[in-house]
Amino acid sequence: MMKTHTFIARVEDKPGVLNRIASLFRRRGFNIASLTVGRTAEPGVSRLTLVIEADEDTARRIEANLYKLVNVLLVEDVTYQPSIARELALIKVRADATTRPRILQVCDVFGARVIDLTAELVTIELTATHDKIDDLVGVLAPEGVLEMVRTGVVAMTRGAPTPISNSSFREINEVPEPQGTSQWPASSTTATLISV
């Protein structure tokens, strides 16, 4: 069954790493819904959030294939983990004197901010879940959405972060993988992605 999977990958901050990941997805025919990249608090480590439409088997193979990339440090499929996921959208909407109050009211309900306003249009910023942004866009559509940009999802698990082992090869090789990683399915299907 196809499902939206959210992966967090921590990778070495080196030239070409994003290309390796993009190339992997292209070559294996995995379809990326969104991909965001940025630095982390750890020096030399970048972080990706990948959103992918995939069935459970494919999700496991994506994880395994990401791990085959030498520069990939840690991969977490947070789909079934308590997580926080956010996306930022800028939406430019036609708004004249008559429609503006209505639009501002909608923004208020969604917790969106107006960041630019002219006689004919408003530009709205919303940081929320992917679905909530979809909802806002749906409500604004009749007003005339002129332009929109979305960052794609960034995600973080709740609670303490999973540490990246800084150990050398020898130690990594000697530490057995947690039970279940070599057997599908690895993830529990009971927890859900928490949408706040």
Add this chain to the structure above:
Amino acid sequence: MSEARRLTGAEILWEALVAEGVEVVFGYPGGAIMPAYDAMLKYADRIRHVLVRHEQGAAHMADGYARASGKVGVALATSGPGATNLVTGIATAMMDSVPVVFITGQVASTLLGSDAFQETDVTGVTLPITKHNYLVTSVDEIASTVREAFFLARSGRPGPVLVDICKDAQQATGTWRAPTGAPTLPGYRPSYHAPEDLLARAADLIDRAERPVVLAGHGIVKAGAGDLLRKFVEKAHIPVAATLLGLGGFPATHPLGLGMMGMHGEAWVNHAIQEADLLIALGMRFDDRVTGRLATYAPSARKIHVEIDRSEVGKNVKVDVALVDDVGRVLEALTPRVAARSRAPWLAHINKIKGDSAVRDIQGLPDEGRLYAAHVIHDLWRLTEGRALIVTDVGQHQMWEAQYYKHDYPRKLVTSGGLGTMGFALPAAIGARFACPGEEIWVIAGDGGFQMTASELSTAAQEGVKVNVAIINNGYLGMVRQWQQFFYGGRYAATPMRSPDFVKLAEAHGLTAMRVTRRDEVVSTVRAAQATPGTVVIDFRVEQEDSVYPMVPSGADLAEMIRRPHPPSALVETAEDP
């Protein structure tokens, strides 16, 4: 900490190769790699360089060296066309998980991205066909990068690694210090350990199986796990089918050895797999040439998959238990856990279908003077006592080799399985010669594939190496012709091929050559080749329109095999081995 020395980047490269134990490098010089070639002269007493005639040859030689020895092969080329000529060889090594380090020169780092003369984005080009690759722009990165490249190439699931080194990095001066310890690669996980509960579950499935089959792949050979496999199956009495690249991992003449599975596998092997209630896949990846139609593959079998690369698990075939680990380690853990059982009814049943559906045995056939490829390969097997290192090209002769040359020893068959690279055999055999100086080496190639890299005859002559070359010459691109016969209405589009006089061609290189057109000439000619110093080429003029049987059509059920329709008078189907 060893003593630090100031050296050029090019010298550091050679020091690093010496430190990795490299004995031989196959390569071709050019502008961007000239500093490395100049420095090479100082290392000529420690590393031999083999000058190839085309960089593809260098790639296949390094590959053949690696497959025959189990060590890391090294190929060297210049930037641009030199590097792109390696590409087929890199992809070949990637598909068959062969540890090869490719070193390419690159334009100066100051010129990168400017479309400079002979500039190609080689790390970009080879990204999907290498295990990993590097662009080195500074002299300070050369030593550590070479160290990492060798480590990556040989560890875990092996594979090719490319190191692209800018010319100015080769020319600059830096510090060389002999490396100690393993490189630090925090994201690299070469292998995993299968957890106890899964090992127990696998052992339980094995104990409860009435009709198990082991599918032995390349991983058995790579892991050197042949003896462990033998102990395991001899205890549990499980028959062993091999993939093409798994041949030799388990002795072909062992009573539990079934032979090759898949598209041109023996009929009884494919029937046994389809009837099995348990498949134990060891170091293989359920390639489409092995499974046939996935929907009907081994329909009543539970499946245990032992594989070092966890991304292979569940890729093509859904399995009941996946053990992601080194296959040798798993066999060591499983053997004491499984029950000693005889499984006599299952083995008797396989023997029965073997009798019903055997491919032909050509021993002692009436000799009508006609020459079949099967004759040639069978005679080669007898005359070399099954001990030669055989390097094949790709096509019909490759499948006949797999069927008729009974491999009892590992690393004695070098063949391009995954990529199916024509032109592989001659250069790979030259490379293998440097890995196994004392062994008898035979190239078995078709007339088509041989011509793709025939220029490497010149390399063999210059280097004074001996390989025996058997050209199975049928005047066609035989495997494609066979498909045209079976599936394209017999329309032979671009498969009839006129070849040069191979005897004269070899002689033009200063090599010995012979021609065989009748079966009664095979033995004496092979013996003559064995006795002749230097490379010998034999042009075997075989039946032109013979086909490889049995054949599972692409995408068909594994049991739906095309069988030899009317055994020609010189070929009788029997089951008994001599």
